[in-house]
Amino acid sequence: MIKFILDILSDPAILIGIFALLGLLLQKAKVADVVAGTIKTILGFVILGAGAQILVGSLDIFRQVFDHAFGLKGTIPNNEAIVALSMKQFGSQTAYVMILGMLVNLLLARLTPLKYIFLTGHHTLFMACLLVAVMSAGGMTGVPLVLVGGAMLGLLMVIMPALTQPFTRKVTGSDSFALGHFGSFGYIAAALVGKVIGKKGRSTEDIKVPESLRFLRDTSISMALTMGILFIVVSLVAGPTFIETSLSGGVNFLVFSIKQALVFSAGVYIILAGVRLLIAEIVPAFKGISDKLIPNAKPALDCPAVFPFAPNAVVIGFMSSFVGGLVAMFITPALGLAVIVPGLIPHFFTGATAGVYGNATGGLRGAVFGAFVNGVLISFLPAVLLTCLGAIGFAGTTFGDTDFSVVGILLSFVMRAH
Amino acid sequence: MKIMIVCGNGLGSSLMLEMAVKDVLKELKSDAQVSHADLFTAKSESADLFLGAREIIDNLDDGSRKVASVKNIMDKVEIKAVLEPFLK
Numbered sequence: 440m441i442k443f444i445l446d447i448l449s450d451p452a453i454l455i456g457i458f459a460l461l462g463l464l465l466q467k468a469k470v471a472d473v474v475a476g477t478i479k480t481i482l483g484f485v486i487l488g489a490g491a492q493i494l495v496g497s498l499d500i501f502r503q504v505f506d507h508a509f510g511l512k513g514t515i516p517n518n519e520a521i522v523a524l525s526m527k528q529f530g531s532q533t534a535y536v537m538i539l540g541m542l543v544n545l546l547l548a549r550l551t552p553l554k555y556i557f558l559t560g561h562h563t564l565f566m567a568c569l570l571v572a573v574m575s576a577g578g579m580t581g582v583p584l585v586l587v588g589g590a591m592l593g594l595l596m597v598i599m600p601a602l603t604q605p606f607t608r609k610v611t612g613s614d615s616f617a618l619g620h621f622g623s624f625g626y627i628a629a630a631l632v633g634k635v636i637g638k639k640g641r642s643t644e645d646i647k648v649p650e651s652l653r654f655l656r657d658t659s660i661s662m663a664l665t666m667g668i669l670f671i672v673v674s675l676v677a678g679p680t681f682i683e684t685s686l687s688g689g690v691n692f693l694v695f696s697i698k699q700a701l702v703f704s705a706g707v708y709i710i711l712a713g714v715r716l717l718i719a720e721i722v723p724a725f726k727g728i729s730d731k732l733i734p735n736a737k738p739a740l741d742c743p744a745v746f747p748f749a750p751n752a753v754v755i756g757f758m759s760s761f762v763g764g765l766v767a768m769f770i771t772p773a774l775g776l777a778v779i780v781p782g783l784i785p786h787f788f789t790g791a792t793a794g795v796y797g798n799a800t801g802g803l804r805g806a807v808f809g810a811f812v813n814g815v816l817i818s819f820l821p822a823v824l825l826t827c828l829g830a831i832g833f834a835g836t837t838f839g840d841t842d843f844s845v846v847g848i849l850l851s852f853v854m855r856a857h
Numbered sequence: 858m859k860i861m862i863v864c865g866n867g868l869g870s871s872l873m874l875e876m877a878v879k880d881v882l883k884e885l886k887s888d889a890q891v892s893h894a895d896l897f898t899a900k901s902e903s904a905d906l907f908l909g910a911r912e913i914i915d916n917l918d919d920g921s922r923k924v925a926s927v928k929n930i931m932d933k934v935e936i937k938a939v940l941e942p943f944l945k
Binding site for chain 2 (some may be wrong): 558559560561562611613615616620656657658659660708711712714715718719722723726738740741742743744746747748750753784787788
């Protein structure tokens with residue numbers, strides 16, 4: 440019997456299903472919804488793992504080709520990928536830290552003036568995963584790991600929205616919601632850069648941005664395109680001989696590269712589908728509980744919530760951030776760090792948001808330079824973070840957004856000092 | 858009636874808008890079904906109405922489906938004003 444309970448409590452898929460079940464019961468959902476919601480959440484976890492399996496093969500091939508081409512380790516920052524990989528090892532700890540973090544968030548919002556409820560469920564999951572990975576690499580395990588991790592997660596869930604709130608108010612022109620996205624340090628940097636160098640008056644919204652760039656919003660398409668270009672460039676440098684003799688089993692090296700790029704994108708798509716199912720029941724439950732317990736709670740939302748307030752800054756910020764990432768790609772190896780190949784998803788979402796914040800404080804110039812600084816940060820910081828992740832850091836991927844890196848680096852520094 | 862909420866990744870902002878839409882529907886006493894997806898998936902799904910931020914929804918607006926957009930995904934007054942004409 441004890442073994443039975445222990446097995447349940449240490450299987451992350453079932454564990455997260457139980458949390459969803461409790462959330463649904465607390466909200467007095469209909470029986471059919473309770474059953475469906477619980478099953479969907481568990482399926483989400485299983486799908487997440489399946490996506491990781493597909494992705495890891497293509498990632499490994501990219502690493503080998505990149506290594507052969509440049510004699511350097513190339514790393515693609517992708518939150519979904521690193522989380523899916525590290526969940527295989529730390530799934531149940533991550534689930535406990537995530538749920539405890541949400542409880543601490545509720546408690547802090549109830550008791551302190553920081554009334555933020557962090558509703559970006561996938562970022563809660565990613566941050567839980569980062570904390571567990573870094574603390575495990577530092578030698579922490581078991582109950583202390585879960586307690587410390589949960590407390591830190593809960594703190595971050597109210598502190599980061601609070602730090603960005605002065606600028607978020609400027610972006611939205613109201614106080615109706617906060618930003619709940621762990622790219623905050625990049626956005627704060629962008630807003631400060633905008634303040635210092637920006638000219639008031641000319642906003643990004645006064646200029647015309649070509650409509651043809653709109654298809655970039657379709658992340659699956661734009662990711663397949665950029666991964667394709669990356670794979671082809673790296674394969675051309677590595678040369679056909681190496682790829683066709685040791686990797687592709689004789690298949691033409693360009694055909695093989697394009698296929699691998701598509702496999703990578705399919706893997707991320709599957710992982711995203713898994714994450715979507717995983718959080719779809721837990722987030723509404725979390726919000727339902729907070730609505731009942733916390734008067735005047737302020738929702739902290741995912742970053743695209745600010746996009747409609749400056750749609751041009753979204754496109755300009757993405758491109759400017761990507762340029763920053765390309766520049767940083769040449770700087771990090773010179774500093775003895777891993778090469779961070781600019782990842783599309785981090786640059787799109789955080790670059791766009793940095794553009795919106797830079798525009799709010801410094802107009803067009805603020806958007807361009809603010810997002811550029813964000814782009815440099817999300818290459819440089821993940822390169823440093825890689826050295827803190829232990830064995831997981833060798834898989835060829837890492838966390839993208841700034842707060843994961845800043846928190847991971849600081850935490851690892853503190854743990855080493857002890 | 859089936860309403861599909863769309864955002865870039867189908868993870869965060871579409872889920873939040875879905876929660877707000879459900880509250881509004883309850884208020885309007887509508888029994889419409891609501892779900893959320895990313896842009897890529899939404900293109901191959903069917904629904905009576907696709908709802909999201911304008912720059913996302915523009916990608917779906919090819920004349921083959923009904924679309925509507927909101928600016929502030931937490932503003933229930935705006936959501937209500939956008940939804941009401943479609944519910945009649």
